[in-house]
Amino acid sequence: MEGQVREISLILLNCGMGGNGDGITNAIARLGENMAASRCSLLDYNDENRGFDLFQQWCAPGTAPLEADFHIPAVVVAPYHTRLLRGEAVIVSRDRTDRDNIEYSLLEAGGAHSVLCLPILRDGSLEGVLILSFPTSQPELQWPAEIRPLQVTADLIGAALARKRLAGELEHQASHDVLTGLNNRRKFEELLLQEIERTSRYQRPFAVIMFDIDHFKRINDRHGHDIGDAVLNELATIVGEQVRDSDIPARWGGEEFIVLLPETGTEGARQAAEGRLRRRIAETLFTGAGRVTISLGVTQYQSGDTLDSLVKRADEALYRAKEEGRDRVVVG
Ligand SMILES: Nc1nc2c(ncn2[C@@H]2O[C@H](COP(=O)(O)OP(=O)(O)OP(=O)(O)O)[C@@H](O)[C@H]2O)c(=O)[nH]1
Numbered sequence: 085m086e087g088q089v090r091e092i093s094l095i096l097l098n099c100g101m102g103g104n105g106d107g108i109t110n111a112i113a114r115l116g117e118n119m120a121a122s123r124c125s126l127l128d129y130n131d132e133n134r135g136f137d138l139f140q141q142w143c144a145p146g147t148a149p150l151e152a153d154f155h156i157p158a159v160v161v162a163p164y165h166t167r168l169l170r171g172e173a174v175i176v177s178r179d180r181t182d183r184d185n186i187e188y189s190l191l192e193a194g195g196a197h198s199v200l201c202l203p204i205l206r207d208g209s210l211e212g213v214l215i216l217s218f219p220t221s222q223p224e225l226q227w228p229a230e231i232r233p234l235q236v237t238a239d240l241i242g243a244a245l246a247r248k249r250l251a252g253e254l255e256h257q258a259s260h261d262v263l264t265g266l267n268n269r270r271k272f273e274e275l276l277l278q279e280i281e282r283t284s285r286y287q288r289p290f291a292v293i294m295f296d297i298d299h300f301k302r303i304n305d306r307h308g309h310d311i312g313d314a315v316l317n318e319l320a321t322i323v324g325e326q327v328r329d330s331d332i333p334a335r336w337g338g339e340e341f342i343v344l345l346p347e348t349g350t351e352g353a354r355q356a357a358e359g360r361l362r363r364r365i366a367e368t369l370f371t372g373a374g375r376v377t378i379s380l381g382v383t384q385y386q387s388g389d390t391l392d393s394l395v396k397r398a399d400e401a402l403y404r405a406k407e408e409g410r411d412r413v414v415v416g
Contacts, residue, residue: 088114088115088118088233088237089233089236089237089240091114092111092114092115092237092240092241093240095107095110095111095114096108096111096240096241096243096244107244108126108139108140108241108244108245108248109140109142111237111240111241111244112124112125112126112140112141112142112214112241113142115142115214115216115234115237115241116142116143116144116216117142117144119200119216119234120218121144121216121217121218122143122144122147122196122217122218122219123141123142123143123144123147123149123150123196123215123216123217124141124142124214124215124216124217125138125140125141125142125150125154125214125215125217126138126139126140126141126204126212126213126214126215126241126245127139127154127156127212127213127214127215128211128212128245129158129209129210129211129212130155133155134157134158135155135156135157135158135160136155136156136158136161136212136213137153137154137155138150138151138152138153138154138155139212139245147195147219148195156189156190156213160189160190161190161201161210161213163185164176164201165210168201168203168210168213169203169205169208169209169210171203171205171235172203173200173201173202173203173231173234173235174200174201175198175199175200175201176188176190176191176198176199176201177191177197177198177199177221178191178197178198178221179198179221190215195217196217196218196219197218197219197220197221198217198218198220198221199215199216199217199218200215200216200218200234201213201214201215202214202215202216202234202235202237202238203235203238204238204239204241204242204245205239205242206242206246211242211245211246212242212245214238214241214242258270258271259271259274261334261335263313263316263317263320263335264316264317264319264320264335265320266320266323266324266333266334266335266341267332267333267334267335268334268335269334269335269336269337271334272332272334272336272342272344273391275332275344276292276344276391276394276395277391279344279346279385280385280389280390280391280394283385284387288346288347289347289348289349289384289385290344290345290346290347290348290384290385291344291345291348291349291350291352291353291382291383291384291385292342292343292344292345292353292382292383292385292394292395292398293342293343293345293353293356293357293361293380293381293382293398294336294340294341294342294380294381294395294398294399294401294402295340295341295342295343295357295361295362295378295379295380295381295402296339296340296341296378296379296402296406297315297316297319297339297376297377297378298376298377298378298379298406298410298411299410300312300315300338300339303315303373303376307372307373311371311372311373312373314370314371314372314373315370315371315372315373315376316335316339318368318370318371319341319365319370319376319378320333320335320341322364322365322368323341323343323361326360326361326364327343327345327356327360328345330346330347331343331344331345331346331356332344332346342395342398343356343361348384349384350382350383350384350415353382353383353384354382354413354415357380357382357413358413361378361380362377362378362380362411362412362413365377365378366378366411377410377411378411379402379405379406379410379411379412379414380401380402380405380412380413380414381397381398381399381400381401381402381403381404381405381413381414381415381416382398382401382413382414382415382416383397383398383401383415383416397416398416400416401414401415401416402414404416
């Protein structure tokens with residue numbers, strides 16, 4: 085058991101400060117194998133749906149994995165909540181748990197005969213549970229000789245999970261615009277470069293739409309900066325809803341936005357710009373600002389384009405849309 089703690093510590097330390105998913109997956113696998121479990125699953129508390137969502141799992145050969153959206157409502161764990169909060173491990177077994185008991189679903193969901201639940205605590209609250217499932221009745225583990233190292237292992241996995249979550253939040257902050265939640269320019273450029281590389285290799289078309297709110301300065305001047313911000317935010321939401329899941333919208337800067345449309349040629353992009361963006365925005369009554377229009381420049385990737393040449397062509401088309409009277413789409 086002591087050896088197991090050392091081994092899993094090393095796996096998690098070697099996976100770096102980001103606590104990447106592979107380190108956690110390996111640690112869970114090793115724990116499951118060492119304990120001769122059929123499954124070892126790590127569940128993460130989700131405040132929004134008041135329960136624990138599956139984060140990672142390891143299954144022994146022949147054991148079917150849990151569905152990716154596997155979820156345990158908090159109420160199922162409620163009978164053990166106090167004990168788990170004290171840092172105690174809990175065993176639920178078919179031998180001792182009545183079908184009427186709510187926690188029986190813990191066994192049913194995992195198709196297990198018994199499960200050992202280890203709490204993952206952070207700042208005094210239950211952040212997650214590590215569940216080892218066994219196909220047979222499990223002899224009582226000896227406290228503290230056997231449970232204690234298991235709990236240390238769960239703590240180590242919990243710390244890696246917290247690091248991973250923090251790294252994810254930092255990555256999100258670095259790549260998204262705070263006001264609109266869209267990709268920021270830095271992230272968009274990274275994705276655009278990837279798309280250029282993919283297109284050069286596979287000769288697949290893609291297009292970009294660059295657009296800008298018309299007379300946005302007037303909106304700020306008339307209604308104030310807060311309403312200006314609200315317009316940007318509402319517009320970003322519409323854009324996010326209107327484009328395809330595979331399209332990538334971003335805030336290019338100020339009141340300028342850009343959308344990357346993979347697998348789309350000029351005509352498809354022009355139609356999307358006209359129907360999904362220009363017309364849809366023109367029909368919207370924005371809170372506090374009323375009607376708002378946008379001007380759009382559309383262009384398709386051409387062989388030999390660089391990021392700069394492509395964006396420049398979209399920007400020039402947008403400029404022409406402004407010159408020609410705004411509230412329109414121009415193809416460049
Ligand atoms: N509220 C708000 N305003 C912003 C933000 N970023 C840029 N702006 C404003 O957007 C305005 C852009 O003005 P201009 O570049 O003159 O363009 P415009 O008024 O939209 O005119 P046209 O583009 O020619 O139709 C400026 O007043 C900026 O201060 C932001 O994050 N929030």
